[in-house]
Amino acid sequence: MTSAWMGTVKFTRHLNFAVAFFIFFFACSISSQAAGVLSQDDKNCLECHSQEKFEKPMAEGEMLSLHIPGKDFAASVHNAVGCTGCHADIDLKKHPQTSKKKITLRSHSMAMVQVCKDCHDDKFKLYEGSIHATLLRDGNEAAPLCSDCHSPHSIRKDTASAPMAEVSCRQCHTPIYKAYAESVHGQIRGKPEGGHAPLCPDCHKAHEVTAASTGNQLKDACLGCHTNALAVHKTWLPNTDRHFEAVSCPACHAPTAKRRVNLRLYDSIAQERVAEKQGVPQFESRARSADSKGLGLDALALQSLLKEFNREGSEGKTILRGRLEVSTGAEAHQLAPKARAIKECDSCHREGAAPFQTVTISIVSPDGRPLHYGAQKEVLNSATSVDSVGGFYAIGGTRIKLLDVLFVLTLLAGIGIPLGHMTLKWLFRRYLRQIEAERQATQPQADSQASSGDNSTSPTKS
Ligand code: HEC
Ligand code: HEC
Ligand code: HEC
Ligand code: HEC
Ligand code: HEC
Ligand code: HEC
Ligand code: HEC
Ligand code: HEC
Ligand code: HEC
Structure with missing residues (x-):
């Protein structure tokens, strides 16, 4: 529409009155429509379509409502384009036609919504790349179309x-x-x-919605607003970057959620998560055949599953990367004020700590969402799986020897030597004291601010 306008505007240079009058008329009609007045053409359509309970049956007996509330339309952003701006195919001389082939309600919506592309090509492109559009292409009709999020006849300004x-x-x-x-x-x-x-x-995001737990986009969104979060965590959480990699934000910030360890299949050469090949799903069947008893993968089964994935590529290409996360989508949203966030090291770094009691293995499905398969919690500290899940505890790979000790202790505990919490607590206490001392030495001001009250320093209120 805009381009047609521009063309006309260029043309005005050598113009006669008739065209000038047309432009004047066109401009007036847009502004008066925007003010909530219906054009005569639209009133004609509404003569029939403003009737309540006007509907027709579709292929599977579902009813399609043909009632369009004129008042809502008059107040909507699309009043300016008029009914035929979107329904260009409707010719009043031949309308209504009842002979059309019957389709389902959903197929009708899917066909109609293509019209949005004419004027909002940018949003359409973003949407086409989203998980929602992917699901729809895969036949999941519950995924949203433009018209599920934007009721086409009543969209107001400033959505x-x-x-x-x-x-x-x-x-x-x-x-x-x-x-x-x-x-x-x-x-x-x-x-x-x-x-x-x-x-x-x-x-x-609204249009380019992606699968929630693949990629870093959500963490990046958090850190995009909470620009000082990394620095604030560094005052008390050692190797914060590593924690931010291996622990999801909600795992600490949704204190009532059930946590679990998710071991994600990872391609160490391509440096990305392993995804199922389109059309040839293997993960589920391989996991099932490795898990002959159906009790969840044990350490040996996990080892043989990894072997399967490494068969095609070079040895050791597929590894496991652990991440501590919450167990359900709803729990990821139960974020609490910071005072309730999990801070105690030993809620995780302790033998038998709750988050380590549930373990899943996952791969990325073709639509981007993860597929999970249950594993036994022993895989985390069994001697057999040191190779496969060793990376999770960063044994040997960490500058801080504490974790190596911790890992060995967990390992020993796993094979039956009851080395108690006391040792661990003692180790951590010493470590924490050291951090505390460093913090007080380097950041006396930040410290006094933090202790002077919880919410008073929040950015929105200042
Ligand atoms: C004389 C009454 C009347 C008028 C005027 C009228 N319609 Fe309709 N319209 C109908 C009826 C009846 C149907 C249902 C047709 C059927 O059973 O398939 C319908 C169906 C439709 C549909 C659904 C099409 C489909 O695929 O089933 C659209 C869209 C529509 N009208 C738009 C318009 C527009 C835009 C105008 C104005 C340019 C308009 N109508 C004017 C009576 C009318
Ligand atoms: C911004 C584009 C747009 C405008 C403007 C518009 N429509 Fe529609 N209309 C649609 C879309 C998209 C659908 C399909 C909605 C669905 O079923 O999901 C539709 C569906 C319909 C239907 C069938 C009922 C249905 O829910 O599918 C009728 C009848 C209709 N429109 C009439 C009108 C009339 C009358 C006007 C003017 C007062 C109008 N439309 C203006 C986009 C538009
Ligand atoms: C014929 C062109 C045209 C078509 C087709 C069209 N729109 Fe629009 N749309 C517009 C215009 C013009 C505006 C107003 C732009 C503005 O005010 O900046 C608009 C604005 C919008 C807005 C912005 C509302 C806001 O927040 O200000 C949304 C959302 C929207 N359209 C959705 C849709 C959807 C969904 C469809 C398909 C059902 C569609 N449009 C089809 C022309 C169109
Ligand atoms: C899953 C829901 C959803 C779907 C599907 C969706 N939108 Fe939106 N759209 C939104 C939301 C929410 C906003 C408000 C903007 C925001 O918060 O980023 C919006 C905003 C818009 C705007 C106004 C943008 C602006 O910058 O003012 C337009 C235009 C628009 N959508 C068009 C479309 C079109 C066309 C489609 C189909 C290709 C579509 N939307 C599909 C949820 C959706
Ligand atoms: C018409 C229904 C519908 C609407 C509206 C809708 N969604 Fe969805 N969405 C789905 C369906 C169906 C799925 C796939 C099943 C699932 O994961 O729940 C899905 C999946 C998702 C996923 C991926 C889930 C995963 O496992 O990673 C995200 C993220 C998402 N939606 C966010 C949104 C956001 C944000 C909005 C609003 C802007 C929205 N959805 C609006 C139906 C909808
Ligand atoms: C190991 C657990 C843990 C992880 C992981 C974690 N946080 Fe925190 N976070 C906390 C605790 C505990 C506090 C409160 C610290 C205090 O007040 O002394 C906090 C404080 C905050 C605050 C308030 C900062 C301020 O200005 O006082 C924000 C915002 C925040 N976290 C965001 C995040 C984001 C975003 C992520 C993920 C990238 C994340 N957190 C990961 C435990 C965690
Ligand atoms: C503060 C940021 C934030 C807001 C606001 C937010 N989400 Fe999420 N959402 C997340 C995070 C983080 C995850 C979990 C990602 C992961 O698994 O690592 C998530 C996960 C999801 C999932 C996938 C759930 C699953 O089963 O795995 C869906 C669907 C979703 N969100 C929809 C929504 C909807 C709808 C809203 C609004 C009511 C919303 N989100 C608001 C951050 C947010
Ligand atoms: C659009 C910006 C924005 C995004 C994105 C965002 N937040 Fe927030 N968040 C805020 C604002 C504003 C507040 C309230 C003011 C404050 O306390 O900082 C807040 C508050 C918080 C608090 C409470 C802080 C306190 O003082 O008690 C936590 C924790 C938090 N956000 C974590 C997260 C996490 C985790 C994510 C990502 C999943 C996230 N936020 C994404 C803007 C954002
Ligand atoms: C919510 C659970 C959780 C909390 C709380 C937590 N951690 Fe961790 N931490 C982890 C996980 C998971 C890893 C494994 C990272 C990896 O190697 O993949 C880790 C790794 C570490 C590492 C090794 C980092 C490296 O260099 O590889 C140290 C040291 C550590 N944590 C110390 C602490 C201390 C001290 C606290 C308390 C201030 C703490 N952690 C709180 C979950 C937690």
Whole structure:
């Protein structure tokens, strides 16, 4: 539309009155429509389509509502383009036609929504690359189309600043919305004055939504707003970068969540997670055949699964990379205020620590989402799997000898020597004292600020 305009504008240089009048008329009609007045053409359509309970049956007996609320349309951004801006194929001389081949309601929507591309090609391209579009192409009809998130006949200006409760994601991801609404972000976002905390699209994007637990995009989103987070954690968490790699943010910030260790198949040469080949899924069947008893992979089974994956490529190409994360999607959104975040080292670095009681192995499926298979918790400290999961504890690879000691202790404990918590606690206490001393020496100011009150230093309030 804009380009047609530009063409006309260029033309005005040698113009006669008729065209000038046309442009004037066109401009007026756009502005008056934008003010909530319907054009005569649109009124013609609405003569039939504003009737309530106007509907027709589709292929599987579902009803398609043909009722378009004229008032909503008049107030919408698309009033300016008019009904035929999107329904160009409708010729009133031949409309309505009832002879059309019957299709399902969903196929109807999928066909109609293609029209958005005409004017919003940019959004369409972003959307085409999203997990939602991928799912839809794979035949998952529950995944959203443009028209599921934007009701085409009533889109208002400023979609982005709509109230939290109206976010389009809510209709399909209800449990996640509930968890989010109670989270530290949801609590702030829900207040009329406190609109800066992120809503779904601020972390996941609206159109280019990707699978949540592959890649670093979500962590990057967190750190994009919380620019000082890395520095703040460094004051108490040793090797923060390593922790941020191996522990997801919600694993510490959703204190009531159930945590688990996810061992992810990783290609050490390409430096990326191993993905299933399109069309030839192998992970599930290989895991099943290795896990003959169906009790979850044990250390030997894990070893043979890895061997399978290494058969095609060079030896040792496929390895496992551990990550501590929460067990469900809803739990990832139960973020609490910082005072409740997990800080005690021994909630993780202790033999028998809760997060290490549940273990899964995962691979990336063709649509980008991870596929999980259960493993027995013993794989983490069995002597057999030192090779396969050794990287998780960074044995030998760490400058800090403490972890090597820790690893050996875990290992010993695994094969039955009860070396108690006392030793570990003692080791950690010494280590922590050292960090505390360093911190006080280097950052006396940050320290006094941190202890002078929890929320008073938050960026939005200052
Ligand atoms: C005389 C009444 C009438 C008018 C005027 C009218 N429609 Fe319709 N329209 C119908 C009926 C009846 C159907 C259902 C046809 C069927 O059963 O397939 C329909 C169906 C539709 C559909 C759904 C098409 C489909 O694939 O099933 C669209 C879109 C539509 N109309 C748009 C418009 C537009 C845009 C205008 C104005 C340019 C308009 N209509 C004017 C009666 C009308
Ligand atoms: C911004 C583009 C756009 C405009 C403008 C628009 N429509 Fe639609 N319309 C659509 C899309 C997309 C659908 C398919 C929605 C769906 O079923 O998911 C649709 C569907 C319909 C249907 C079939 C019912 C349905 O839900 O599929 C009717 C009837 C209709 N439109 C009438 C109108 C009338 C009358 C106007 C003007 C008052 C109008 N439309 C303006 C995009 C538009
Ligand atoms: C004929 C051109 C045209 C078509 C087709 C079209 N739009 Fe639009 N759309 C517009 C115009 C013009 C605006 C107003 C732009 C502005 O105000 O900056 C707009 C604005 C929007 C907005 C922005 C609302 C906001 O936050 O300000 C959304 C969302 C939107 N359209 C969605 C859709 C969807 C979904 C479809 C397909 C059902 C569609 N559009 C089809 C022309 C179109
Ligand atoms: C999963 C839900 C979802 C789907 C699917 C979706 N959108 Fe959006 N869209 C949003 C949200 C949410 C916003 C608000 C912007 C934001 O917060 O980033 C938005 C904003 C927009 C805007 C206004 C952008 C701006 O910068 O003002 C346009 C235009 C738009 N969408 C068009 C489309 C079109 C066209 C499609 C289909 C290709 C589509 N959307 C599919 C959720 C969706
Ligand atoms: C019409 C329903 C619908 C709407 C609306 C919708 N989604 Fe989805 N979404 C799905 C379905 C179905 C899946 C695939 C199954 C699943 O993971 O729940 C999915 C998957 C996802 C995934 C990938 C899940 C994973 O395992 O990694 C993310 C992230 C996501 N949606 C975010 C959003 C966001 C953000 C919005 C709003 C901007 C939104 N969705 C709106 C239906 C929807
Ligand atoms: C090992 C557990 C752990 C991990 C992993 C972790 N955090 Fe934290 N985080 C905490 C604790 C504990 C605090 C509170 C520290 C304090 O107040 O002394 C905190 C504080 C914060 C704060 C408040 C900072 C301030 O200004 O006071 C933010 C924001 C934050 N974390 C974000 C993140 C993000 C983003 C990630 C992921 C990249 C992350 N955290 C990973 C435990 C963790
Ligand atoms: C503060 C950032 C943030 C906000 C806001 C947010 N999410 Fe998430 N979302 C995440 C993180 C982090 C994960 C977990 C990623 C992982 O597994 O490492 C996630 C995971 C998901 C998943 C995948 C769940 C699964 O089963 O694996 C979906 C779907 C999703 N979010 C949808 C939403 C919806 C809908 C909203 C709004 C109600 C929302 N998110 C708000 C950060 C956010
Ligand atoms: C759009 C920006 C934005 C994004 C993205 C974002 N946050 Fe926040 N977050 C905020 C704001 C604003 C607050 C409230 C003010 C404050 O306390 O910093 C907040 C508060 C918090 C708090 C509570 C801090 C306290 O003082 O108690 C934590 C923890 C937190 N966010 C973690 C995260 C995590 C983890 C992610 C990613 C999954 C994330 N945030 C993504 C803006 C963001
Ligand atoms: C939420 C669980 C969790 C908490 C809390 C936690 N860690 Fe860790 N930490 C891990 C995991 C998982 C690794 C394994 C990283 C790897 O090697 O893959 C790790 C690794 C380490 C390492 C080795 C880093 C390296 O250089 O490879 C040290 C040292 C360490 N943690 C010390 C601490 C101390 C001290 C605390 C308390 C201030 C703490 N951790 C709190 C989970 C945690």
